[in-house]
Amino acid sequence: MPMKLNMFIDCRMLVEAGACVEVERDENGVYKGEEIATAIRKVVVESSGEGLRQRAQELSEKMKMEEGQELDEVAESLWQLCLKNKD
Structure with missing residues (x-):
């Protein structure tokens, strides 16, 4: 059950993805208790x-992989900024 505005969109996308x-x-x-x-x-x-x-498990694994890749990219960018500012 969505609690924030963007969660309505997330919910719709997950339903459409079959997850x-x-x-x-x-x-x-x-929402009624019977429907829940x-x-x-x-x-x-x-x-x-x-x-x-x-399908939910597959999407979860995919998101974890992409999140890890994004964190690696951010870490690399921060490292490059540190090296640039060092000089």
């Missing part, structure tokens, strides 16, 4: 959730 399910809301946009339970059951208990779990 999660969206919890249905009522006509007022409120249905979404959890679909992902955690039912065999149909296996594909979702696998």
Whole structure:
């Protein structure tokens, strides 16, 4: 359930990527306990959730790899700045 503005976009993208399910809301946009339970059951208990779990794991691993690469690039840039300012 999104708590911040950009999380609505993130949620939509993850649903479209097949890595999660969206919890249905009522006509007022409120989440109901039954709908939350249905979404959890679909992902955690039912065999149909296996594909979702696998896709979520794949995306998680991909994000970790990309995050590591970005950190390496930032570290290299900082190192180059330090060397440049040393002279």
